[in-house]
Amino acid sequence: MKGSKYLQMNGIIHRDLKPANILIKNGVCKISDFGFAKSLDEENAVMKSIVGTPLYMSPQILKRTKYTAKSDIWSIGLIYYEMLHGKTPWPANN
Numbered sequence: 834m835k836g837s838k839y840l841q842m843n844g845i846i847h848r849d850l851k852p853a854n855i856l857i858k859n860g861v862c863k864i865s866d867f868g869f870a871k872s873l874d875e876e877n878a879v880m881k882s883i884v885g886t887p888l889y890m891s892p893q894i895l896k897r898t899k900y901t902a903k904s905d906i907w908s909i910g911l912i913y914y915e916m917l918h919g920k921t922p923w924p925a926n927n
Contacts, residue, residue, distance in 0.1 A: 836864040837909055841902060844873040849885040850908035852915060873902060880904075888925050 840847060847854075848869040856863045869884040879899040891907035893900035915921050 836862065837905060840864070840870075840905070844878075844902075846871050846873055846880065846902040847905050847908075848880075849889075850905055850912065851886050851889045852912055855912065878902070888921060 837847075837850075847864065847867065848871065849866060850864070854864060854866040856865050871880065879901055881897075881899050883894060883897060885894065885908075887895065889908040889911050891900060891904035894904055911921065
C-alpha cells in the first residue's frame with residue numbers, strides 16, 4: 834500500500850486505519866480521516882495516548898502501554914484479513 838509507505842517515510846502515524854478510512858475510486862486506494870494522525874519527531878518515537886477504533890487497534894494500545902508507528906502495520910494486517918475472509922479475525926459488536 835503506497836499510502837502507508839508514504840506515511841511511514843514521512844514520520845506520520847495514522848492511528849485509526851480501518852476499512853471505513855480507505856477510499857477506493859477507479860482501482861486507486863486512498864487513506865482518509867487523519868483526525869488522530871500524528872507527526873513523529875523521530876523514527877522510533879513512542880506514543881501512549883489511546884485513540885482509534887478498538888477492533889483495529891494493536892495489542893499495545895489496547896493494553897494501554899506505549900506503542901510506535903508499527904501499530905499502523907497491525908491495523909493494515911487486520912484490514913487485509915478482513916478483505917480476504919470477509920470478516921474480522923474475532924467477532925465483536927462494539
